[in-house]
Structures are given as structure tokens and as C-alpha cells.
Amino acid sequence: MTEQELMLTAVLECERVNLYVDRPALSLEQKARLEDIKARRENGEPLQYILGTCEFMGLTLKVDGRVLIPRPETELLVEAACEKVKLFFPQKTVKILDLGTGSGNIAVSLAKCVESCQITAVDVSPEAIALARENAENLQVAHKIHFVTADMSAYLKEQKARQNTFDLIISNPPYVPTNQLARLPRDVQREPRLALAGGEDGLDFYRAILVQGVACLNSGGFFLFEIGDGQRANLEKVCSSDTQFAKIEFQKDYVQTDRIMVVNKSQNLELRTQN
């Protein structure tokens, strides 16, 4: 939907099609609400924060200033994860770890798409975890997701020590390089910096997850990441230093930019280390 359609359907509490079929007139109260939304929008507030909701994978999620607004590109990440589950783990209860869950968009939509799964969703922000839990409850998947407030590196270290492993480790981590933060569009600047800032080259979280997380991934398991513009080559370099990664795939987004990275951990690692 266009922004205009999103505003009108919210104010009129109707479906998009009704805007064109019924051509409803706005009451005075609705006009005032629409003016208020437009004024806040002109002031740089993201529309999803104003309306308090965001559509993701056909689900309506609650969003506000506590979390990053789910982007359409991230749907490609969820689709890639569902594809891997279908191909490689069709018969089992898949163990999935979502790092930096934010609104819970990835965890909640995976819980909806994957029949048999056990998801752990981690975020360093307790406010984000509260909202993610609310989304999981509203969409009736809370029983499939365990929420944890923790720094992702510390969490991975702890799981490594406990030898807790997963089939999929998925993340849309903060990936904006420090020097680009001030140049982000005005509405993106309203989103939590914690969810955007990826360190000097934007790769801090990928390095942490790949290094700490490899021990937490089952052999044959997958890391699935959303990545930033132009980060592919440097991420390939990061991965090439670890011989446990059997295969790296990239997928492009709607504007032909490499946006999804899937790293497969070798199947026969145990055999290799024994030899």
C-alpha cells in the first residue's frame, strides 16, 4: 500500500479495496485524525510509528520507537530460512536462534511458517523483548518462542559453554557503518540507533556471530543474515577464514543488491577433526 492508502485505511478502519469501491467520505473527526497523522509525518516521524503497526509476511505487527521497523527485504530472509527448513530439516523440530529480534518480526513469522520449531529470540533491549513478546502473544505463537534479554555475543558464549546448539542461526543485525549513521534519511534517524549501528565498517555483529556462533550451530546447519549495501565482499573474506563453512550463498533484493547471506556449516566436521 502507498503511504496515502495506509493513512486512509487506518483512519477509516477499512480495507484498501474499500477506498476505491465504496469511496467513503471522511467525517470531521476522521479528517482531524488524518491531518494529525500528516503533520507528524511531515515532521519526520515514520508512518509505522504513527499508526503503531507494520505489515510483515502478511502479519500485522505492533511497532513503536522501541524497535526497528521491519523492512520488506527482511521478508526475503524469512523466506530463505523457510526454504532451508523445507529442504534440510523436513522431519524434525527445528531449533532456531534469532539474534537481535527487535519487534520479533523474524521469530514470529518463522513460528507461523514452520510447523514444528523451537525458537529462541534474543535482544539486548528489554523494551524490544517486551514488544516482541506482545507480538508473539497477539499472533498466538508465544508458546513456540523463548525470549531472552541479552547481548548476543555474551549469549552465544554462554550457549557454547553449555554446548547448546541450533539448526539455524538467523539475524538482521545492526549493519550501518558509523560514518553513515548521520546520513541516514530523517525518518530512519528516529529508529533506535542500537538497531542500526554496526561499528566502524558495519560488520561488528557478523564477526561476533560467525566467530562465537559457529560452535552453537549443528553440523549441516545454517547462518542466515540480512546484509547491508556493498558488504558482500568483506563478509566473504570474514567467512573464508573459517574452514568449517562449507558453502556461502547470496541472494539479491528487489533492487538487485546482495541482501541475504546464507552460510552452511560442514556436515562432516566431527569426522574431519577426528582425522
Ligand code: GLN
Ligand atoms: N535496512 C536498514 C536501513 O534501512 C538497516 C537495518 C539494519 O541495520 N539491520 O537502514
